[in-house]
Amino acid sequence: MEFAVLGREEFVLGFRLAGVTRVYAVQPEGFEEAILSIIDDSSVGILAVDAKDLSRVSANTRRKALESISPVVIQVGGDEGDLREKVKSAIGVDLYKTERD
Structure with missing residues (x-):
């Protein structure tokens, strides 16, 4: 299984430079x-994917993604809460949880 990136040229450029x-x-x-x-x-x-791009698609496509x-579709560029919830739902563990939570 491979890691893929989808978005505008400005968004994907850094991933290309990183070797994706x-x-x-x-x-x-x-x-x-x-x-x-791609799904x-x-x-x-x-x-x-860029969170801004994903927010512009139809509700059905967004839900499917x-x-x-x-x-696993990861939104990049949203606030930390979104990423935290996505990681938690993808792997079943809250990696950000501290002893105080």
């Missing part, structure tokens, strides 16, 4: 079609 090979640079109008295609690709295990188990 499955990079899909799309214009905002092509984002919804691209995410649905159906069994070779992708984790898909990172966020409820996907394989690949």
Whole structure:
């Protein structure tokens, strides 16, 4: 299973520089079609997307992406609470939990 990134060219550039090979640079109008295609690709295990791009797709597509188990869709660029909940739902453990929580 591979790590993939989907978003505008400015978003995916850093991932390319970090060595991610499955990079899909799309214009905002092509984002919804691209995410649905990648979600159906069994070779992708984790898909990172820009939270702003994901917020612009239809409610059905957003729900399908966020409820996907394989690949796990990670929103990048949202607030920490969103990432915390996504990690917790993906692996079943709250990594941010402290003894005080």
